[in-house]
Amino acid sequence: DIQMTQSPSSLSASVGDRVTITCRASQSISSYLNWYQQKPGIAPRLLIYAASSLQSGVPSRFSGSGSGTDFTLTISSLQPEDFATYYCQQSYSTPQTFGQGTKVEIK
Amino acid sequence: QVQLVQSGAEVKKPGASVKVSCKASGYTFTNYGISWVRQAPGQGLEWMGWISTYNGNTKYAQKLQGRVTMTTDTSTSTAYMELRSLRSDDTAVYYCAVIAAAGPFDHWGQGTLVTVSS
Numbered sequence: 001d002i003q004m005t006q007s008p009s010s011l012s013a014s015v016g017d018r019v020t021i022t023c024r025a026s027q028s029i030s031s032y033l034n035w036y037q038q039k040p041g042i043a044p045r046l047l048i049y050a051a052s053s054l055q056s057g058v059p060s061r062f063s064g065s066g067s068g069t070d071f072t073l074t075i076s077s078l079q080p081e082d083f084a085t086y087y088c089q090q091s092y093s094t095p096q097t098f099g100q101g102t103k104v105e106i107k
Numbered sequence: 108q109v110q111l112v113q114s115g116a117e118v119k120k121p122g123a124s125v126k127v128s129c130k131a132s133g134y135t136f137t138n139y140g141i142s143w144v145r146q147a148p149g150q151g152l153e154w155m156g157w158i159s160t161y162n163g164n165t166k167y168a169q170k171l172q173g174r175v176t177m178t179t180d181t182s183t184s185t186a187y188m189e190l191r192s193l194r195s196d197d198t199a200v201y202y203c204a205v206i207a208a209a210g211p212f213d214h215w216g217q218g219t220l221v222t223v224s225s
């Protein structure tokens with residue numbers, strides 16, 4: 001199975017900050033990497049697919065990069081509605097494992 | 108619009124079984140497989156398995172092999188997930204989803220809370 005390791009597991013940031021979350025795969029997954037945002041009690045929302053493609057309707061302050069084993073989600077200027085938990089997920093092979101999540105909290 | 112509508116919350120005793128349904132609408136059901144993902148209280152997302160809505164092929168997480176069965180009914184565009192021999196650590200919200208595989212088509216059900224308690 002491919003293991004997905006996210007870091008950090010949590011972070012505190014202020015509105016307007018630039019935030020970076022990393023995700024590492026235990027083997028190459030090419031660009032088969034999704035990023036999700038989840039708020040309490042709500043299903044995950046796709047932000048980025050294929051490592052760097054912005055899902056329709058997602059603000060352009062979100063961006064993704066990377067390929068192979070190392071990936072990054074960046075929020076260029078954190079907004080109040082961005083406080084949530086973020087997950088990476090590989091769709092390269094089954095089981096389609098998720099990272100453990102990164103909780104972004106208000107500083 | 109695309110919708111995945113799941114069945115309602117369940118409370119089960121240890122050892123029992125649960126079957127969650129997921130009715131799809133707004134797209135051609137057999138064009139995309141259905142994944143099942145669960146989330147225990149306060150925990151992360153756990154991929155449980157996937158079923159091809161085209162031919163019924165399945166792939167399950169190894170830890171659930173033997174206890175989980177995923178099926179579909181193409182006549183009603185509905186997917187089902189049955190979990191047997193329930194334990195307290197199966198208490199979770201269960202989601203059905205069409206998960207993006209390098210494309211933008213990604214949709215999730217609203218989730219079904221399954222509580223296992225004596």
